[in-house]
Each structure stands twice: as C-alpha cells, then as structure tokens.
Amino acid sequence: MAIEVFNRYEHKYRLNKEQFDEIVKVLDEHMTPDKYNKDHKPYTIANVYYDTEDNELIRRSLAKPEYKEKLRLRSYGVPGHEDKVFLEIKKKYAGIVNKRRTTLKLDEAYEFIKTGIKPVEQDYMNMQVINEIAYFLKNYRLVPKVYIAYDRLAYFEKDNPDLRISFDVNIRTRRFDTGLEKGDDGEKLLEDGVYLMEIKTAKAKPLWLCKGLSRLGIKRESFSKYGTEYTRYIRKKHNNTVIPYEAPQREEQKVHSSIFETFKQRRLSHRLAV
Numbered sequence: 677m678a679i680e681v682f683n684r685y686e687h688k689y690r691l692n693k694e695q696f697d698e699i700v701k702v703l704d705e706h707m708t709p710d711k712y713n714k715d716h717k718p719y720t721i722a723n724v725y726y727d728t729e730d731n732e733l734i735r736r737s738l739a740k741p742e743y744k745e746k747l748r749l750r751s752y753g754v755p756g757h758e759d760k761v762f763l764e765i766k767k768k769y770a771g772i773v774n775k776r777r778t779t780l781k782l783d784e785a786y787e788f789i790k791t792g793i794k795p796v797e798q799d800y801m802n803m804q805v806i807n808e809i810a811y812f813l814k815n816y817r818l819v820p821k822v823y824i825a826y827d828r829l830a831y832f833e834k835d836n837p838d839l840r841i842s843f844d845v846n847i848r849t850r851r852f853d854t855g856l857e858k859g860d861d862g863e864k865l866l867e868d869g870v871y872l873m874e875i876k877t878a879k880a881k882p883l884w885l886c887k888g889l890s891r892l893g894i895k896r897e898s899f900s901k902y903g904t905e906y907t908r909y910i911r912k913k914h915n916n917t918v919i920p921y922e923a924p925q926r927e928e929q930k931v932h933s934s935i936f937e938t939f940k941q942r943r944l945s946h947r948l949a950v
Contacts, residue, residue: 682775684838684878688899691871695892696843699873702888703831703841710830712752718827718845724749724854725902726789726818733816734906743769746902747812749785750777751856757783760800761856765809778802778809782856789818820854822909824901825862826872838879844872849905865905872899 691699712719726747727733737744744767751761763785764777779800780788788795792813794806826844833839848862866872873894875881889895 682773682876684773684876685771686773687875687896689873689875689889689894689896690866690899691843691873691894693869693871695894696871696873698892699888699894702884706882706884707831707833707839707841710832713829716829718829718843720753720825720860721828721844722751722754722823722825722856722860724820724856725822725824727821728816729819731821731906734821734902737900738903738907740898743767745812747789747809747818749789749856751782754858754860755782755856757781757857761785763788763805763809765805765812776802776805776808778805786855789813822849822851822902822905823854823856823858823862824849824865824905825860826901833882838877839882839885840876842874842876844874844901845870847872847901849901851909865901865908872901 709716710719725734726749733744733746737746746766748764748766749761750764751759755761758781760779761782762777763780764775766776767774779802780795784795787793788806788809792810794803794810795801797803824847826847828842828844830840830842847865848860849865850862853859875885
C-alpha cells in the first residue's frame with residue numbers, strides 16, 4: 677500500500693540557468709539525486725487540478741487566506757486507464773503544507789471524483805485518505821479544470837530524507853483534453869531558461885544550504901503553477917482583468933479541526949528551534 681502523508685514547509689524560488697548550474701554543484705556535495713533521476717535526467721510529473729465551475733478553490737487560494745485546500749490527480753509519465761496514479765488532497769495553513777494521497781487506478785480515480793462514491797477497498801489504497809477525499813467531494817462539486825505537466829530533477833539530503841529539493845522545468849499546461857492518459861503536451865507556462873526550485877522540509881534549512889542560496893542571490897518568492905496558469909487564463913478571457921475573490925460563507929472552511937491545531941504546534945516548535 678502506498679501511503680504518503682506530509683507535513684512540511686514548501687519554499688519556492690525561480691532560478692535562471694546560471695543560478696541552477698551553480699546551486700546544483702552545492703547540492704551534489706550534500707545531497708543525492710532521487711532514484712528516478714538516473715544520470716541527472718529529469719522525469720515527468722503530470723497533474724489534473726480539480727475545481728468548481730466558478731473556480732472557487734483557485735480564486736480563494738490567490739486571495740492568500742490563512743487556510744486553503746485543493747485536489748489534484750497525479751501520475752508519473754503518461755498512464756493507461758488501468759495504471760496506478762495518485763489522488764491527492766493538499767491543505768496549507770499558517771505556512772505549513774499537509775499533503776495526503778492514495779494510490780488508485782486511473783479509471784477508479786476518475787469514477788470516484790465524478791460520483792463521490794468510494795471505490796471498493798484494495799490493498800494499494802489508503803482508505804483513511806479516501807474517506808477524507810470523499811468528504812471533500814461532498815463539499816465541492818468538482819470538475820477537471822487544467823492539466824499541468826513538468827520535468828523534475830529532485831534531491832534528498834544524504835542521511836536525512838526530510839530535506840528534499842526539486843527543480844521543475846518545461847512546465848506546460850492545457851485546458852482541453854485534461855485526462856492524464858491524453859499525452860503530456862501543452863502550452864509553456866514560463867519562458868525558456870527558468871527553473872522552479874522547491875525546498876521541502878519540516879525543519880529549518882541547514883546552514884550549508886542557506887549560505888549557498890545567499891551567495892548566489894537566490895531569493896524565496898510566492899509561486900503557484902495552477903495560480904499562475906489561472907491568472908494568465910483569466911487575463912486572456914477578460915481583457916487583462918482579474919476579478920477579485922469574495923469568500924462564500926461555508927461552515928466547513930472555518931479553522932476548527934485538530935489538524936490545524938497540529939499545524940499551530942508544529943509552527944511554534946519550528947520557531948523555538950530556530
């Protein structure tokens with residue numbers, strides 16, 4: 677059973693080719709490439725992002741609330757209908773990302789999202805996560821909105837799998853034929869020569885990494901692939917105008933569950949440790 681649950685900080689950076697080449701030299705001293713990055717060659721990740729008809733989830737996210745959530749379907753490469761993929765629910769509260777995902781066959785995932793009916797339990801599924809996603813699907817009427825794929829090079833710190841750094845390039849998107857099985861082509865999201873770096877850790881960044889980022893002038897910034905794509909899409913559709921988001925009155929959006937209390941405690945612990 678593939679059970680993956682993450683609670684961590686995710687910090688993003690946009691690098692040019694020179695910065696990328698130099699920071700990789702630093703990483704090679706302290707980190708090891710992901711097992712799928714043989715000979716430092718990237719692998720392809722594909723995603724379908726789901727949202728309401730009026731794009732409530734991404735509009736709320738772009739308003740930068742303290743709490744936000746989203747649902748996406750992910751594959752590594754282009755899957756067939758019987759191949760296994762990952763259905764993920766991702767939440768962010770007070771700067772900490774909580775990601776929970778379960779393995780499903782592609783057609784099982786499509787049917788679950790469309791109907792809200794939980795699939796028959798199999799040994800490769802995480803039923804706790806499926807229950808959480810079922811609740812999510814009850815609260816939102818979701819449809820596939822956008823396909824986003826990219827090529828990734830990832831590293832783990834030696835003897836410390838908590839620290840993960842990834843580089844995404846050739847980010848491409850499409851709002852037609854959004855199925856994962858329909859190929860990984862699309863319109864480029866960023867200009868050539870731009871690398872999106874993500875540092876993912878539940879702890880403070882190590883000193884060697886902070887020194888490397890500072891020396892190369894690499895600064896953290898807010899960036900969302902889906903958010904960037906949506907903003908571009910809306911600007912084209914509405915003559916370069918983005919409509920402000922007004923939050924609906926949803927009881928389930930109130931920050932009240934135990935998961936948020938956990939986030940608060942982790943955030944406090946992190947601050948005390950720094």
